Amino acid sequence: MVLMGAIGLFLGRYVKNINDYFVGDNSIPPLGGAISNFMSLFSTFVFVAYAGIAYEYGLVAILILWSSVPPALIAAKYFAHRWRRAGLITPMQFLETRYNAPVRQILSWGGIGFKILDSLVRLYSIGLFIAAATPLSLETAILVSGLIVVLYTVLGGIWAVVVTDAVQFVILIFSTLILLPLSIKAVGGLDNLTLTIPAHFTFFNGPKGTPLFLLGYYVMVLIKYNGNWAFIQRFYSVRDEAAGAKMGLITAAFFFVFPVVFLIPAIAARSYIPDLADKEMAYVSMCLRLLPEGIMGVMIAAMFAATMSALSATYNVVAGVLTEDIYKRLISPYALGRNLLLVARGSTFLIGILVTFGALYIGNFGGAFEANKLFTGLFAIPMSIPLLMGILYRRPKPWGALVTIVAGIIIGLILNQDKSISWEAATLLQIVICILIMVVSGWVPSKNPTYEARVNTFFKKLATPISAAEKPVVNEVFMRSLKYLFAIAMSTTAVLFLTMSLPSITKLSGQLSFGAGTICLIGAGILWVQAKSKDKKAISALPEPEAITYQQN
Known part of the structure; x- marks a missing residue:
């Protein structure tokens, strides 16, 4: 936690305006953006909610989690270039041009509310894990976790989010890779596990493995993720369209590979701990049974890191909407510079505090997975469809967007109250109705020539590739500083793994932790050498100072 705070403090020195704070001067590298996307959309929620599904039904949990792959692929193909060419600071900024001011404000305020609800579930999940x-206690775990995330996020803006995401990614991946072989060994190997619980090794086991449920869930996630503000933010924070497409493809690869690593231990828990009372505790129970105390501490840090990433990304992008789309648009149109930066940091703090205290009440909604599913169905779908269709198609009208939002939420409330209608049927029906409203609005001709001209200009901009002049000039000094920062962070991570491995070095868990620390140390060394080499090249490229001659009088 000290390391994350130090990174935020260091990068905060480079934040001079809200463009730096929310967009990173359009200099986020594709790999860094992909890691940040991955970490922002994952959290301890995966190790609680999805682990519970894996414990109860097996591989279907991985199939459900793979629903994250199509959104990333579709974003790479259809959305990446559009988001970058739009030239945004926030995901809501284009809505006033594309639709009108009321649509921008309704989606801004409504989106803030939904993002807060979504963050409540994530923070509740890490509270469960730590408790x-x-x-x-659960309450203390939520409060401590929430306040730490708030304090670190306020400091450094999107660069702090992306850099800490990368460090947290390393901690998370190595920690989960330690538990994976330990879990398989504990149940006598994969062959023995498949013989013990054969039904768990089919992808369509249980009620969540039915084609209708999977269809509903995949379509919901497709809309939710592509309408996710933090997901969108990464695409308009890169250098150009090609970088955005590359980032989307790398993100999809991460979403495909790592769910297997994350959820196999929870499946193994069904054989190793068959009488587990709370299924959502499957992953943490395997950690407690198989990891020595020191390495268990690393795992807690990894789980916390995952949620920190998701929350910090949300806090940053929501603060952007509060600052740019609400404060600057409605309260202080001429605000600039440090004033806006102060508002941005204050907004981040306010959102974090609301989430921290609100997470204490999530247990009343029936658990992490059910709460997330309920909130998504009610709010994410009707608010994401106008956003996505608005940047893809020019025909849908402002009134169509407004009716979609209102009707979608009302339909969601009605269908979720009717117990005779399944969640998947209700979700698909809600999606179809929302899309139909948008399509019908596109068939109705507009009588406002000013609106038509504005929309045509906007779509002409989306069809025009970014020019060389619009692409940011890479700040080599800053990039070298980042390499040094990564090297120090990786060294610290290496020390963490190596130190925690020593008490159990004779066991497989200790040896795996030692190996993880060694790899991190080698990686840190490579980054340091690369940064030093670039420093030397930069110095050698400087012109020789002119000789100074002195004349004698």
């Missing part, structure tokens, strides 16, 4: 693995 199960430490002596802390």
